[in-house]
Amino acid sequence: MPVKPKRPCSKPGCRNLTEGRYCEDHAHLAEMSRKERHKRYDEQQRDKKAAAFYRSVEWERAREQALIRDHGLCQDCLLDQRITPAVPVDHIIPIRIRWDLRLTLSNLRSLCNWHHAIKTAADKRKYGGCYALKPTHINPQRKGDSE
Template sequence: MKLCDHAGCHELVPFNVKYCAQHAGDYKARAAPGNAASYQHRKEISGKLQKFYKSKAWEHLSYDYRLKYPMCEWCQKKGLFVPADVVDHIIPIRVDWTKRLDESNLQSLCNSCHWQKSQEDKKRYHLPKLGTPPE
């Protein structure tokens, strides 16, 4: 026996079963055919993004950009001097794929500012988390 896979549920189920009787219906609704297509589409986009971020073109562009702008641009606006950790797309490439290699669409950010900016982008552009089943 093992715990139900539903977060926070403490019901025991056999090893070959994912969910208890109470949560099995929730799982089936999430796995409905309409949601499966959406999930598959998001997986394809996620793969395309991973391929881009591992490309030589992106590696060279982001490396060169960080050399030019080694400090977090958001922190600098606040008068702080924090080293940049990542190069971020101002307009996410999930929103406008054509700007993926446009240097005017880039900014150097520290991890903290990048996380904050990502949260704002999710709200602004209604971006779902990629590679996860729909809720």
């Protein structure tokens, strides 16, 4: 079997050839960049409150109830008359938008991985990015409030 040709190191300006991303002189940069990416993700994007919630007993119970209610099948696939096992249970209104609905069974839906990815992408378009602004639900105006 032919050997894969070596390519230039990913470090700008380095002319060394390597089989991986970086040459031996710059291999430490791969580990540094990985740590930096994880550090930035942890600081800027990871929602620690949501992560703790998804590890909770309450979530496991609610998730199991939704799967039982939906017979373990993807609800979107059923609309297309297909039978597909559900893996994730999705919040119809994301918890970053409405935290108070996180355990409400009517806000949970069983989906296959494919439909869950589509739903997550739609949520990102609708609410923006990783819901970075974390908007809250809009309170209706009370009588007598002027615009």
